[in-house]
Amino acid sequence: MNRIEKKEVIESLNDIFQSSAIVVIVHNLGVNVASFRELRRSLKAVGSSCLVTKNTLAKIALQNTDYSHIASKFSGPTAIAYSKDDVVGLSKVINDFCKDQKMEVVGGGMSSEDISAAKLKTLASLPSLDQLRGKLVALIATPATRIARILNTPGEQVARLLNAYARKN
Numbered sequence: 001m002n003r004i005e006k007k008e009v010i011e012s013l014n015d016i017f018q019s020s021a022i023v024v025i026v027h028n029l030g031v032n033v034a035s036f037r038e039l040r041r042s043l044k045a046v047g048s049s050c051l052v053t054k055n056t057l058a059k060i061a062l063q064n065t066d067y068s069h070i071a072s073k074f075s076g077p078t079a080i081a082y083s084k085d086d087v088v089g090l091s092k093v094i095n096d097f098c099k100d101q102k103m104e105v106v107g108g109g110m111s112s113e114d115i116s117a118a119k120l121k122t123l124a125s126l127p128s129l130d131q132l133r134g135k136l137v138a139l140i141a142t143p144a145t146r147i148a149r150i151l152n153t154p155g156e157q158v159a160r161l162l163n164a165y166a167r168k169n
Contacts, residue, residue, distance in 0.1 A: 006057060009054070009057050009061075010057050010060050010061045011061075013053065013057060013058055013061035013062075014061040014062075014065065016061075016080075016082055017061060017062060017065040017066075017067045017082075018065055019084055020067075020082040020083060020084055021083055021084055021085060021087055021110065021111075022082065022083050022087045022090055022091075022108065022109070022110045022115070023067055023070065023080055023081075023082045023108050023109055024080065024081045024082070024090065024091075024094055024105060024107075024108035024115065024120060025070065025073050025074065025078055025079075025080055025105075025106040025107055025108050026078065026079050026080075026081065026094065026098070026103050026104060026105050026106060027076055027077055027078060027103065027104045027106055028052065028077050028078065028079045028103055029076065029077045029102065029103075029104075030101075030102035030103075031101050031102060031103050035101055036050075036052075036079075039093070039097050039101075042093045042096075042097065043081060043083075043090065043093050043094075045093075046083070046086050046089030046090060046092075046093055047083060047084070047085055047086050047089065048081060048082065048083035048086065048089065048090040048093065049081070049082060049083075050079055050080065050081040050082075051079060051080060052077075052078070052079045053074070053078055053079065053080055055074040055075060055076075055078060058071075058074050058078070058080070059071045059074055066109070066111040066112050067109045067111075069109065069112065069114060070107060070108060070109045070114070073106045073107045073108075078106065080108075081093075081094055085129075086128070086129055087110065087123060088123055088124070088126045088127070088128050088129065089128055089129070091120050091121075091123035091124040091126075092124045092128070094120065094124075095120060095121055095124035096124075104117075105117040105120055108120070
């Protein structure tokens with residue numbers, strides 16, 4: 001890789017670190033290409049990405065970013081998974097993939113906070129953004145359905161009373 005290519009890689013990595021809500025570093029030793037392709041597809045489905053990085057270039061790209069504290073975690077065969085939005089979705093995919101494959105979470109960060117493998121598992125156990133939205137809609141809709149039920153109840157009772165009175169006569 002020549003100097004110009006290295007500079008381009010550093011700039012693109014720096015852009016990734018600047019714009020990501022979460023960055024997770026994994027050791028990808030023993031993961032074959034087909035499995036890594038499957039991981040990339042799974043991450044893309046939740047709006048995240050993954051790429052293999054050269055440690056020295058990643059460390060340079062980390063300078064002057066919120067993630068500069070994770071530079072020491074770049075050693076050995078590493079890859080980074082990152083997301084701009086869905087922290088929980090990325091955590092779930094990485095956690096599930098690490099269970100099945102020979103991949104190990106080294107750590108990562110959410111802006112200035114360190115993330116360990118244990119914290120990533122905790123994030124993976126949280127409900128996803130879509131699940132939270134569904135619960136919120138259900139909570140908002142519940143009072144409206146209860147009000148409608150309460151308002152309809154007296155009308156139904158009056159109708160039953162009139163119907164019973166009509167049958168009597």
